[in-house]
Amino acid sequence: MNQKIDFYKNLEPFLSCKDYTVSGEVYQVKKNTEFDLLATVPVPKNLSDYYKSEDYISHTDSKKSVLDKVYQSVKNITLKRKLKLVNKYLLCQESISRPEKNILDVGAGTGDFLKVCQNNSWNVFGTEPDLGARTIASKKGIILQEDLSKLEGKEFEIITLWHVLEHVENLQEYISILNNLLSEKGRLIIAVPNYKSYDANYYKQFWAAFDVPRHVWHFSKTSITKLFSLENMIVEKTLPMKFDSYYVSLLSEKYKTGNMNLLKSFYVGFISNWKAKSTKEHSSSIYVLKKR
Template sequence: MQKSKAVYLTCKDHSVSGETFELIWNKHQDILITTPQPSLEELPNYYESEDYISHTDASKRLFDKAYQWVKKRMLSKKLQLINSFSTEEKTLLDVGAGTGDFLHFISQKNWKVSGVEPNEKARKLAKAKGINLFEDLAAVKNQYFDVITLWHVLEHVPNLEEQIQQLRKLLQPNGVLVIAVPNFESYDAQYYKEYWAAYDVPRHLWHFSKRGITRIFKEHEIELKEVKPLNFDSFYVSLLSEKYKNKSKNPLKAFYIGLKSNMNANSAKNHSSLIYTFKKLK
């Protein structure tokens, strides 16, 4: 093994396969890489689970209801964020749009929207809401956007460097890129270690720290402007992590760890998940 790489953790796929994967630390980029990574043909198989609810509008179980409640609550916060950007045409591309709730919501708030979602089931649910989505980023042609958003999506995309290049090409000059991803340097990540639900191997192919994600995008002439926390994520992730670690969701313990994670993060700014705002350099 090269000196620039080392095994950070070995994690299990708790949702689908039960297989184990290594998280390899790439010293140059300061990110963790899931190893081995499934091929493009194999990857969809790891999403075939009722536990993977971002591709559905499920609200039967308590867990589903909590997820859908947080998702709806976040819509107005996301709108507030993108409205803070000074844009001329208010054009937005959402990558990994899921069932289209975010695009449907902001399309009613004077935003011209487009979206990408590889999951066919999710695209059909979005279409029923009047939102037509592209199957992949390569299908978006001859369009340029003031804002591109990826809400917990970048960690899923194969061929990371190529995807970043495509995103840059689709941005208007001085366009804004908004990316929300888990932070493996958070307190809850350090507490749960290999049981931390936000590792979610092998669906999460890449795992970011603040330093790492800043470094990668700077290499593509995309500059970090602001970092904001996603406070709800520590509670949701801790609830799942308790299930993986102790075979029980243990909501009181999960709430305590989630709260402690947020309190610790107030000084270090290392929340469970972070929203990064980047700007394309001319």
């Protein structure tokens, strides 16, 4: 790892956000101008306690509420797209030499993505800090480690983080660990929300993807490029996650008004994607990275 950088140095005020999922507490979101990066301040020492909610859907397979059903339906569609993406970038590596099909999914939740990969002949590995989610995954035949320390010394052709990097506290150190786990010709695939999207600017402090304090960091395209350049990695491709604008708008509308206004949420999500055709600032983006 290069010289350690203090991302909390010289932060500028940006906005205040409420935790709508667990505590109801208000946090400051501040900006590191050099990296175009937002930080949640302060980060609770007992951060793991802020994930203990039935509303935190990525740790469950719940289909109780309307939001649950929307989330699970969209997830089934996106799983196939994610598999297509990782297969594509394995083929990029095969043009050089035939690699192993080893994939690591960081923050694997209940293991659905790795199960799809396993059914497609991948050797699957994953991490998930939440015990309940790991237990659900194990019932699907997917054994997850608690953290990356259990995988030291291994090497992976593909490493994925689907909406995980924003949760990581020691950001620079974590990126360095990911780089060390990636094979020389491998690809790191990261999906994160984009605080410069139309829906983020529309909902402001009510934007659900701020999700304080669980989201420690809030990224832009510039911040991803700058952060990974510290590890001598480059962004090879940026792809939109178009479904995210609709789901995030649905949640944001609930936070802002107290009601899930389906028509209004769909309209904001649609406009966000439409504007992103020219601005390229989607609600969430996928970044494919490789070693320089």
